[in-house]
Amino acid sequence: MAVREALSAAPVHELFVTDAAAARHADLVGLAAAGGARISPVTDRAAAGLSDTVTPQGIVAVCSLLDVPVAAALAGRPTLVAVLAGVADPGNAGTVIRVADAAGADAVLLAGNSVDPHNGKAVRASTGSLFHLPLARDRDAMAVLEACRDAGLTAVVADPGGELDLYGPAADALLRGPHAWVFGGEAHGVEAGLARRADHRVRIPILGRAESLNLATAAAVCLYASVAARTR
């Protein structure tokens, strides 16, 4: 439940809660109050309006924004980072944040024209992972690429036309080192100019007759190839 995660990760300014939810989640309400949040009782209908979810749980937390400057997200010698470059769909963004968390990524960077990860759908798709690792945003995707390089990361674009095979020896070697995976938008992938300026472009092998994978499954395959390369 995202409210529980929020309480442990970010300052909660205010908690809107229905009577039923307050009874069901008395521990959360106590935790929020102890942390200095204002507790505001609301009706079911008001809670639904606040949370824009189809099946509201009757409890809505208003938190500080979670993102930090790109350089701050990359502090502390990261070894695995996910960059979303022009990812517009909030559900996809949230799902990739969840996968990045599971794969042990040190940060997720939203570059270019990507969705705001505070979007309600992104928060829900991340199932709390939004609060587990540093997030940063910068509209200038090239600046994000440079920041990754400055942090000692090799920039690797997931690209169906990439020159390296994900499971070939060259990709295996580079995935053992510190690197940032760059994933593009749903329709056209990573913009060509950005892909050219990355260090490598890596393709996921497609063995059957599918034309491609969708963004979330492609990101899962790539991020877990990094896990595998570091495990063996």
Next chain:
Amino acid sequence: MAVREALSAAPVHELFVTDAAAARHADLVGLAAAGGARISPVTDRAAAGLSDTVTPQGIVAVCSLLDVPVAAALAGRPTLVAVLAGVADPGNAGTVIRVADAAGADAVLLAGNSVDPHNGKAVRASTGSLFHLPLARDRDAMAVLEACRDAGLTAVVADPGGELDLYGPAADALLRGPHAWVFGGEAHGVEAGLARRADHRVRIPILGRAESLNLATAAAVCLYASVAARTR
């Protein structure tokens, strides 16, 4: 586009098409007519009602059912099969069918209380992969497991509590051989009784603070671990 795939894969009985779509896709209409389909002009509104999509493309094909008996789907010495056991969400089922196709799977089996893959959302999420590999359904999940064994496949359940690590040497060895991945429903994974009776239960390592992956990303990670094991 799913209609194009359908025309090349399954007998089309009837094609409903708007005037605009007929002009845009004259080749498809010709192909369908040549294949013996009846061509029925419809209004935009009627096409929208037929196809249940939000942005209808004005062309709807009525095909034969695509699924075959389980034994037929497993004919011809399969080496990689995906089993969906109790997967209720059509979008998830379609996405996993797409990933299975991309990973070079020989068949997808829908076991237990799984969604009908002919569901419109499943068809769209599969982006045509539904037509690329044999699909079979059987409500008796144990019978599906036995059929996989009879076809020479090791039955491997994706299970967060599994005894083998996906990237450990034991899993690596078994993924080089013929096997069937068994994936469970969105909420509870593979039912415990079924998981116990499989040959192995394999866990995806979770390195961060995420509790789990969602079904589609977990299936992508597992099916591509099979690709990797066979590539190296």
